[in-house]
Amino acid sequence: MTDRTIAACIDGSAYAAAxxxxxxWAAARLGAPCTFVHVISRRKHSAAQDYSGQIGLGSREHLRDxxxxxxxxxxxxxxxxxxDLLDGAAERAEAAGLAQPARIQRxxxxxxxxxxxxxxxxxxxxxxxGESAGDDDHLGSNLERVIRGVSCPVLITTQAFTPPKRVLxxxxxxxxxxxLIQRAAATPLLSxxxxxxxxxxxxxxxxxxxxDKAADTLTRAGATTHTAVLSGEVEPALHAYQHEQGCDLMxxxxxGHTRIRHMLVGSTTTDMIRRAEVPVLITR
Known part of the structure; x- marks a missing residue:
């Protein structure tokens, strides 16, 4: 990859199309190339394991083979x-007008x-x-590790995506x-x-x-800006406001960029993502 790209993780889950x-959408807004990434987990598909130490197989070479x-x-x-998943994503992107998306498999x-x-x-x-996540209310472990482990912004999608018109x-x-406000004002993504x-x-x-200063920064950047001060617990208050105002992106x-972030999962950020019914953009 030469220019910095919009990278999308593609797997066999119901979220891959979104x-x-x-x-x-992001590539078009930012004028950036797009790359689809598919990763084959060693834990799920480990080739040529060493079975020589397993009980009962020591003298049965044909079974090991x-x-x-x-x-x-x-x-x-x-x-x-x-x-095939990468090809399908590329075809979907090209049908939407994106030229020559790149593909990476690891x-x-x-x-x-x-x-x-x-x-x-x-x-x-x-x-x-992801496709390996269970049916409970927890986030996929891969997603939690990615959010904590990368330094670039992360856009987390629900099962369907439409270009947002109102952002919370x-x-x-x-x-x-x-x-966050300076980045939001500067990025063409939210223009x-x-x-x-x-x-x-x-x-x-x-x-x-x-x-008020933050709102002025966004307004001077060309956004129609509204402010609100809410009471109560952060996560439910934000979700209630999102529903009331019809915001389609959070x-x-x-x-925090400390050692603690590598150990703790149950933060407001994680709660927001888990319960969000619209895409969530996480900035650094």
Whole structure:
């Protein structure tokens, strides 16, 4: 990859089509190339394992050979399936007007593969749940690791994606929040989209002044801007506002950049993503 790209993670889940559509939208807004990434997990498709130490197989070489051959066959099928998924995503993108999307297939773990090319990624797009996720209410473990492990912005899609018209920006008045506002004002990704700047908590004079300044920054950048101060718990308050105002994209800052972010999962960010019914854009 030469120019920094919009990278979309593609798998066999119900979220892959939305990730593809979101990447096409982002690539058009940012004037950036697009790359589809498929990663074959070693844990799911491990070829040619060493079975020599397993009980009962020591003197039965034909079984060891057959098991190794079976693993090789599974790995080969996984590669072919991944190629088909990438081809399907590229065809969908080209049908939407995106020219010549690139394709990357890697063996290993998703986060490792993304970190290998992270310097070339301008925005990462990924579905909220991958094909290996269970049916419970938890986020996929791959997604949690990716959010904590990459430094680029991450756009997390639901099962369907439509170009957003109203964006909810969660603002907390912190230096990270100020940086979020500067990025939101500067990026063509959000240009022309109605912005709802929302603070949850007790807003003293200093915080209200910061909120007004942030709104002015977005307005000067050309956005139609609304502000709101809400009470209650952050996550349910933001979701209620999103429903009431019909916001179809949520933007918020990521975990703090400390060692703690690598250990803790149950933060407001994770709760927001898990319960969100619209795409969530995580900034740094």
């Amino acid at each position: 990730a593809c559509d979101a990447a096409v 057959e098991l190794a051959e079976l693993d090789g066959h599974r790995a080969r099928l996984a590669r072919e399936r991944g190629t 063996n290993g773990e998703l986060l490792d593969a993304l970190q290998h090319v992270e310097d070339d990624i301008r925005l990462l797009v990924i579905g909220k749940r 920006i969660a603002y907390d008045g912190s230096p990270t929040g100020e940086n 022309g989209i109605e912005a709802h700047l929302v603070f949850v908590g007790h807003a003293d004079d200093k915080r209200r002044a910061g909120l 933007v918020m800052g990521a975990y």
